[in-house]
Amino acid sequence: MTETTPPNPRHRLSPLTCDAPGLRQSIRDALVRVVGKDPDLATPRDWLHAVSFAIRERIIERRVVTRRQFADEDVKRVYYLSMEYLIGRMLEANLRNMGILEVTQQALQDLGVDFREIARLEEDAALGNGGLGRLAACILESMATQGYPGYGYGIRYEYGMFQQHIEHFRQVEHPDNWLRFGNPWEFPRPEKTFPVRFYGYVVEHHQPDGETSCNWENGEEVLAMAYDYPTAGYERRNVNNLRLWAAKATRDFDLRYFNEGDYIRAVADKNESETISMVLYPNDATAIGKELRLKQEYFFVSASLQDIIDRHLQLEYPIDELADKAAIQLNDTHPAIAVAECMRLLLDEHRIPWDQAWTITRNLFSYTNHTLMPEALETWPVALMERVLPRHMGIIYRINHEFIEEVRHRFPGEHEFFRRLSIIDEDHGRRVRMAHLAVIGSHRVNGVAALHTSLLKQTLFADFNRVWPERFVNVTNGVTPRLWMIQANPGLTELIESRISSDWKFDLDRLKQFEPYASDDATREAFRAVKRRNKERLAALVHKRTGITIRSDVMYDVQIKRIHEYKRQLLKLLHVIELYQRIRDGEDVLPRVVLFAGKAAPGYQRAKDIIAVINEVADIVNHDPAMGDRLKCVFFPNYEVSSATIIIPAADLSEQISTAGFEASGTGNMKLALNGALTIGTLDGANIEIRDAVGTENIFIFGMTADEISAHRAQGIPPGAHLDSHPRLRSMVEALRDGFFSNGGRHLHAEIARYLLEEDPFFVLADYAAYSDACAQADRMYQDAEAWSEAALLNVARMSHFSIDRTVREYAQNIWNVVPEPVLPPCPEADTN
Numbered sequence: 121m122t123e124t125t126p127p128n129p130r131h132r133l134s135p136l137t138c139d140a141p142g143l144r145q146s147i148r149d150a151l152v153r154v155v156g157k158d159p160d161l162a163t164p165r166d167w168l169h170a171v172s173f174a175i176r177e178r179i180i181e182r183r184v185v186t187r188r189q190f191a192d193e194d195v196k197r198v199y200y201l202s203m204e205y206l207i208g209r210m211l212e213a214n215l216r217n218m219g220i221l222e223v224t225q226q227a228l229q230d231l232g233v234d235f236r237e238i239a240r241l242e243e244d245a246a247l248g249n250g251g252l253g254r255l256a257a258c259i260l261e262s263m264a265t266q267g268y269p270g271y272g273y274g275i276r277y278e279y280g281m282f283q284q285h286i287e288h289f290r291q292v293e294h295p296d297n298w299l300r301f302g303n304p305w306e307f308p309r310p311e312k313t314f315p316v317r318f319y320g321y322v323v324e325h326h327q328p329d330g331e332t333s334c335n336w337e338n339g340e341e342v343l344a345m346a347y348d349y350p351t352a353g354y355e356r357r358n359v360n361n362l363r364l365w366a367a368k369a370t371r372d373f374d375l376r377y378f379n380e381g382d383y384i385r386a387v388a389d390k391n392e393s394e395t396i397s398m399v400l401y402p403n404d405a406t407a408i409g410k411e412l413r414l415k416q417e418y419f420f421v422s423a424s425l426q427d428i429i430d431r432h433l434q435l436e437y438p439i440d441e442l443a444d445k446a447a448i449q450l451n452d453t454h455p456a457i458a459v460a461e462c463m464r465l466l467l468d469e470h471r472i473p474w475d476q477a478w479t480i481t482r483n484l485f486s487y488t489n490h491t492l493m494p495e496a497l498e499t500w501p502v503a504l505m506e507r508v509l510p511r512h513m514g515i516i517y518r519i520n521h522e523f524i525e526e527v528r529h530r531f532p533g534e535h536e537f538f539r540r541l542s543i544i545d546e547d548h549g550r551r552v553r554m555a556h557l558a559v560i561g562s563h564r565v566n567g568v569a570a571l572h573t574s575l576l577k578q579t580l581f582a583d584f585n586r587v588w589p590e591r592f593v594n595v596t597n598g599v600t601p602r603l604w605m606i607q608a609n610p611g612l613t614e615l616i617e618s619r620i621s622s623d624w625k626f627d628l629d630r631l632k633q634f635e636p637y638a639s640d641d642a643t644r645e646a647f648r649a650v651k652r653r654n655k656e657r658l659a660a661l662v663h664k665r666t667g668i669t670i671r672s673d674v675m676y677d678v679q680i681k682r683i684h685e686y687k688r689q690l691l692k693l694l695h696v697i698e699l700y701q702r703i704r705d706g707e708d709v710l711p712r713v714v715l716f717a718g719k720a721a722p723g724y725q726r727a728k729d730i731i732a733v734i735n736e737v738a739d740i741v742n743h744d745p746a747m748g749d750r751l752k753c754v755f756f757p758n759y760e761v762s763s764a765t766i767i768i769p770a771a772d773l774s775e776q777i778s779t780a781g782f783e784a785s786g787t788g789n790m791k792l793a794l795n796g797a798l799t800i801g802t803l804d805g806a807n808i809e810i811r812d813a814v815g816t817e818n819i820f821i822f823g824m825t826a827d828e829i830s831a832h833r834a835q836g837i838p839p840g841a842h843l844d845s846h847p848r849l850r851s852m853v854e855a856l857r858d859g860f861f862s863n864g865g866r867h868l869h870a871e872i873a874r875y876l877l878e879e880d881p882f883f884v885l886a887d888y889a890a891y892s893d894a895c896a897q898a899d900r901m902y903q904d905a906e907a908w909s910e911a912a913l914l915n916v917a918r919m920s921h922f923s924i925d926r927t928v929r930e931y932a933q934n935i936w937n938v939v940p941e942p943v944l945p946p947c948p949e950a951d952t953n
């Protein structure tokens with residue numbers, strides 16, 4: 121797969137050395153010349169910047185070469201459009217993927233600098249909320265690793281995901297000013313700007329040939345300016361590009377300073393136009409519905425499409441071959457306005473006739489759906505869309521008209537069917553359904569796990585599935601083993617490496633070779649030693665962040681994900697209460713640490729209340745001498761990518777306990793199993809495929825299936841009835857209700873108990889008995905260290921299907937129709953020898 125010599129002299133690198141002396145020199149030079157510091161006075165952050173600048177030179181050079189290779193080889197390009205990229209820290213990931221991590225650590229050590237100490241200072245790039253944003257980051261890394269000509273497009277938010285502090289048990293949001301120290305990984309491209317228009321009106325011109333052309337006039341323009349983030353492939357020379365757009369005021373605003381005389385007002389206007397890229401909306405799986413959000417969506421979509429078309433034309437490809445040379449993936453509906461924008465650019469700017477433009481557009485786009493939750497489905501009021509994007513509204517009407525004509529022809533007389541299919545929802549005050557626009561404007565639509573895709577076809581898109589059954593496909597999510605195994609878990613990586621050859625790092629299928637070692641005593645023992653060290657590392661971090669001391673010789677039971685009712689953190693919390701009561705009753709209970717982590721959307725009161733209740737229960741549990749160190753409950757604050765890399769390798773039990781039918785896929789489930797945690801989970805999302813991969817004896821499945829949930833809902837059983845057959849559950853819920861665990865927030869606890877007893881929309885009480893039994897089963901297995909280690913190792917060895925590389929190959933083959941380019945070895949010295 122790897123070629124040893126570059127085939128083309130244009131694809132050579134200059135001899136920027138990557139040996140320790142050369143790197144040492146570069147780092148020192150960067151410290152003085154770029155950071156501007158005397159090495160005698162440099163702080164750890166100065167060193168972090170110096171090393172990042174030294175590596176930046178090397179990564180961009182590889183980017184230049186990769187770009188040339190793509191340009192010379194007439195490739196089809198993939199464009200990934202996503203409002204979110206949850207990247208995390210870049211230094212270590214870039215170094216590792218470029219194959220120069222160890223030598224850079226050596227160079228720093230020679231300079232008297234501790235790599236770990238400075239790497240910790242880097243802010244996470246948290247330009248995303250959760251699963252969808254992290255998936256986007258994994259996909260980019262995999263495209264680079266496998267040699268796909270992939271480009272990411274998104275927004276350079278000035279403020280990323282908020283920082284979560286816990287104050288008096290409650291979540292408090294602090295702004296994430298991640299750029300305040302500057303960012304060595306970005307390349308501003310002030311020459312790469314595109315105008316993006318809002319508001320205004322459409323003027324129609326009747327052409328002599330009878331056609332009508334449209335001009336979108338007046339309104340306000342902002343400029344989208346590109347910032348590039350090179351993304352290195354693992355142990356490959358390939359470096360792909362993530363291009364993030366920032367809003368800048370146009371020169372119009374500058375002129376107004378002089379013309380209007382109202383300088384202060386003009387500067388305020390200028391600032392306002394730049395707010396478009398100011399902040400990431402911190403909402404996970406809920407539609408936002410604010411005008412600014414619509415503007416963000418259109419802003420980055422328009423700039424990206426203008427850029428994509430520009431590149432296509434610069435490469436001297438004819439415009440009508442756009443879909444042969446490019447594939448665009450819409451990451452959920454957030455960029456779905458791209459369908460209308462692409463039509464606008466082809467019709468109004470490139471004067472392509474409607475039918476041809478529509479064929480190109482449809483062949484170009486495909487759309488990934490990431491949730492079935494009705495509250496996440498984006499719809500925009502027609503009136504808002506007409507005001508902000510008048511030309512697009514006209515285009516959407518015509519797309520809709522032609523689509524409805526087509527189905528009218530195929531399904532005559534089915535008026536109700538047409539009404540349901542329409543892009544315009546007439547029942548809720550006329551709204552544009554973005555998912556419908558995305559489905560109609562794409563040649564493929566995919567769900568992210570087998571169950572999710574099948575539910576999509578049966579429910580949300582059942583009508584469309586009747587019209588175009590071939591359009592709907594499944595691509596089960598995956599995770600990058602580079603970050604989630606090699607970087608996060610060096611101990612386990614080393615153990616695997618000592619047993620099998622290292623090609624599993626590129627091809628996770630080879631991890632299967634590790635399977636026989638699950639029954640090897642020495643490997644199991646070594647695995648337990650690795651887990652233990654990972655727990656010690658996590659325990660130190662927990663202590664630093666929360667002041668709570670946890671043992672490292674007990675089961676670590678973790679639920680780490682956004683806080684949401686459907687993810688059922690309350691189910692786990694009830695189990696904590698059960699264990700607490702049992703210990704107080706003098707029962708012998710398996711010692712464990714229960715760790716929760718995750719952010720709640722700032723406007724999602726119930727989720728914030730859940731955090732407060734977890735913290736208050738934890739406080740009672742952790743301070744009760746009767747617990748005797750057998751139970752600790754931790755809420756780990758400010759969960760982000762960098763803390764996930766510490767928590768995941770330490771986990772024994774992975775909580776994937778969403779109400780069946782609600783979690784589209786989950787990817788934390790994959791990361792945890794890959795790191796040798798056993799899953800306790802419902803038959804939801806990718807848990808089903810994980811069970812199929814690891815075997816039913818190596819996973820704890822419980823609870824109602826998606827079908828059973830629907831049937832149960834139809835029965836309308838009052839949630840409180842589940843207490844009748846479960847006296848323990850009754851005493852737990854009553855303890856909560858009566859404020860046993862409350863610390864001033866008595867009302868809150870009573871309200872949560874009431875919510876469970878009277879509403880319980882996600883069937884926590886209905887599933888509790890089954891959950892508690894599954895936990896007991898896990899506890900029994902954990903007591904047999906050999907059996908547990910064997911099951912954990914089998915989980916590791918059987919995770920190959922959940923590599924993001926497999927996911928990306930499926931997109932490439934079944935959706936994008938692209939092939940990877942040959943990949944070169946990473947080391948530049950290879951070119952000069």
Ligand code: OAK
Pocket residue numbers: 249250251252253255403404405406452490491496568597783784785786787805
């Ligand atoms: C976020 C905003 C709107 C719609 C969906 C999301 C989202 O993050 N969905 C999550 O996507 C992940 C990646 O596909 C899945 O693993 C999660 O199950 C899903 O909730």
